Amino acid sequence: MKLKLEKELVAASSVPLVLSILCEGDNYGYALIQRVKELSGGKIEWTDGMLYPVLHWLEDKRFVRSRWTKSEAGRRRKYYSLRPEGRQALQKQKDQWTLVSSTLNQLWRPQHA
Amino acid sequence: MHKLDQLLAEWRRNMKTAPRLGRETLDELENHLRENVDHFVRSGMTEAEAFRRAVTELGTAPRIASEFQKLDESTWLPVKVIIGIGVTEALALTFLLIARMDAGRLTFLLATHVFMITLGYTTTFLVGALGICFVGQRCFSDFTPLRERSLTRVTFILGCVAAGLSAVGVILGMVWAKAEWGRYWAWDAKEIGGLSVVVWQAFFLSFHRFAGGSARGVFGLSVLGNIVVSLSWFGANNYGTGNHSLLLATVAFNVVFFLLGFAPAGWLRPRKMPPPQTLNDE
Numbered sequence: 375m376k377l378k379l380e381k382e383l384v385a386a387s388s389v390p391l392v393l394s395i396l397c398e399g400d401n402y403g404y405a406l407i408q409r410v411k412e413l414s415g416g417k418i419e420w421t422d423g424m425l426y427p428v429l430h431w432l433e434d435k436r437f438v439r440s441r442w443t444k445s446e447a448g449r450r451r452k453y454y455s456l457r458p459e460g461r462q463a464l465q466k467q468k469d470q471w472t473l474v475s476s477t478l479n480q481l482w483r484p485q486h487a
Numbered sequence: 488m489h490k491l492d493q494l495l496a497e498w499r500r501n502m503k504t505a506p507r508l509g510r511e512t513l514d515e516l517e518n519h520l521r522e523n524v525d526h527f528v529r530s531g532m533t534e535a536e537a538f539r540r541a542v543t544e545l546g547t548a549p550r551i552a553s554e555f556q557k558l559d560e561s562t563w564l565p566v567k568v569i570i571g572i573g574v575t576e577a578l579a580l581t582f583l584l585i586a587r588m589d590a591g592r593l594t595f596l597l598a599t600h601v602f603m604i605t606l607g608y609t610t611t612f613l614v615g616a617l618g619i620c621f622v623g624q625r626c627f628s629d630f631t632p633l634r635e636r637s638l639t640r641v642t643f644i645l646g647c648v649a650a651g652l653s654a655v656g657v658i659l660g661m662v663w664a665k666a667e668w669g670r671y672w673a674w675d676a677k678e679i680g681g682l683s684v685v686v687w688q689a690f691f692l693s694f695h696r697f698a699g700g701s702a703r704g705v706f707g708l709s710v711l712g713n714i715v716v717s718l719s720w721f722g723a724n725n726y727g728t729g730n731h732s733l734l735l736a737t738v739a740f741n742v743v744f745f746l747l748g749f750a751p752a753g754w755l756r757p758r759k760m761p762p763p764q765t766l767n768d769e
Contacts, residue, residue: 403515404522422519423546426512427554434558434631449522452515 377417384418388428390467391418393460396438400455403429429454437463491524494538505552509636512555520545558633565620566641569613573606573645580605596666600659607653608684611716614645615741618709621702622748629752635702642705643695650688657681680719687715707748713741 379387395401395409403425410418432438437460440452456464495517502508502516520541527537545551584598593601621630621638630638660681661671672678691708698704717737725731 402518404519421546421550422523422544423516423551424554426515426519426551427558430512430555430631430633431558434633436631449518450514451518 379418384420387418388420388425389432390464390471392425392428392432393437393456393464393467396454396456396460397464400453402451402453406454432460435459435463491521491534491538494535495520498542502548502551505548507552507555507636508548509632511632516545516551563634563638565617566638569617569645573610573613576609577606594663596659596663600656600663603652603656603659604681605656607649607651607656608716608720610645610649610652611684611688611712614642614649614709615711615713615716617642617645618706618712618748619741619744621706622710622744625703625752626747626750626755627753628756630702639695639702639705642709643692646688646692646695646709650685650692653681653685653688657685676723680723683719684716687712703748707745710741710745710748714738717741 391410392406395406401409404422406429407420407422407425410420429438429440433440433454436457438454439457440454442450442452445451498520499513499517502513508516520538523541523544524534524537527540528534532540580602584593584602587593588595588598617638624630657678660678664673664678665671691712694708695705714737717734721734721737722731725734
């Protein structure tokens with residue numbers, strides 16, 4: 375059975391996912407979606423258009439900055455890069471998600487009598 | 488024209504009908520579509536099939552626009568303050584004019600004219616005050632495209648309100664002048680002032696609508712609007728008195744902010760000292 379994430383979880387995880395991918399290096403919208411698909415084995419599926427409001431929100435919060443560049447094929451692409459404020463925000467997100475994950479892991483660990 | 492370009496042009500026309508999807512956002516979304524179409528074509532689809540699939544995956548215009556709308560919910564503090572001042576002023580003016588009408592010092596027609604003109608002029612001032620706040624903040628940090636779009640939309644709405652109120656106020660003034668003095672228009676200082684403000688507001692809105700409406704240009708013009716209203720309102724009231732020092736100070740203040748608008752964003756931002764490259768100079 376294909377695992378489908380609840381939409382609330384998809385929405386909540388979008389910011390840490392985008393920030394984490396941008397931590398690997400500058401990137402643009404389409405490639406960000408492909409990277410999430412690749413990392414999740416295609417199990418995390420975003421509606422493509424929903425990514426852009428998230429990117430603009432991150433830019434508004436000054437977590438990322440953007441610039442238009444031309445690809446080798448001559449296509450204009452809007453690249454996003456992480457600002458120092460974005461790295462701090464990512465660290466906070468990491469701490470929070472790690473806490474949730476470790477708590478759940480302890481609860482769901484097989485019990486040994 | 489290439490088939491894909493035709494499909495994209497049609498898609499773009501459809502997307503443009505949704506609010507909050509500016510040119511740059513549409514460029515970005517179009518770029519995404521092109522990337523996805525390429526991907527599907529490489530996997531064996533025809534261009535038309537690939538386009539349809541890519542559009543479905545991107546989402547509909549209303550849905551994307553509604554997501555962008557959520558971003559606008561955080562309002563810039565000066566906008567909140569200025570809307571608060573405008574509403575308070577409208578209420579105070581209403582009570583004041585009703586009290587004067589009750590005392591028999593104003594007719595309904597004259598009170599309505601004064602209400603419209605005062606609110607129209609002060610709304611123009613409030614847009615100008617937003618311009619000053621914009622230029623001031625921009626000296627320290629740049630605005631994001633999202634925030635700029637949201638702010639220019641606010642100035643357009645307030646500009647429409649100001650223009651409507653001023654125009655109706657001038658027309659009511661003409662009707663009142665005909666009833667009281669037997670003529671609609673006599674080119675006196677106040678009438679010329681009122682006309683100047685309406686012409687200025689029409690120019691401001693036209694610039695907004697047809698000249699690209701960049702935030703920097705719009706807010707720079709809104710600062711100049713302060714000068715037009717100051718000259719039209721206080722200049723007309725003080726005409727012939729020779730007492731123009733406050734008026735000149737107001738003009739000078741606004742000219743300074745208008746010129747500051749040409750400075751690069753963040754030019755007053757405190758510069759951080761770069762970290763030392765090495766702890767050991769040897």
